[in-house]
Amino acid sequence: KAGVTQTPRYLIKTRGQQVTLSCSPISGHRSVSWYQQTPGQGLQFLFEYFSETQRNKGNFPGRFSGRQFSNSRSEMNVSTLELGDSALYLCASSPTNSNNSPLHFGNGTRLTVT
């Protein structure tokens, strides 16, 4: 069974641009969560989608948005990029949105904003 696939693996953007990251969950998984990982702030929850609906949202500005498609694939968009958005963005999938379902993480997309 293929794992969680995130594309692209690396991305370099300049301030003010926007970026879209993609996540394909494990087949059959309907919940997709996104996390931001930085050396200073650690791992922070961005949002979670289940059956195409946003179920949870972290404390990030509105520049960060996401969506989920009917095949459970998810995209995350960041507009008007800032230097502080440089981070590893991790996607995780789970069969359900029950808090006892283990999360399966992808290898992440490393975003560098210059």
Next chain:
Amino acid sequence: GNSVTQMEGPVTLSEEAFLTINCTYTATGYPSLFWYVQYPGEGLQLLLKATKADDKGSNKGFEATYRKETTSFHLEKGSVQVSDSAVYFCALIPIKAAGNKLTFGGGTRVLVKP
């Protein structure tokens, strides 16, 4: 709010040494507790979990016991290998939380030398 505190690293050990990584938490009620491991260049992998007080999670020689009285979930391994070099994250989900919103500790880097 919910929070997880881990001992700061890096922790440097010799092969076959005993490893302990301390983790304490603050949460409303009794959360589910997790240890995740991140190898270089990869996403996070679930190492073990415990969902109620006095539960012991174990996997790959690692163990952690859910201690309600001390709000702790310390990770231990009796004899580490070079391949255990990684960053270890303690995390929680509140027991009545909807969805998969994990709160992570800051991570502890472990380096095992031959």
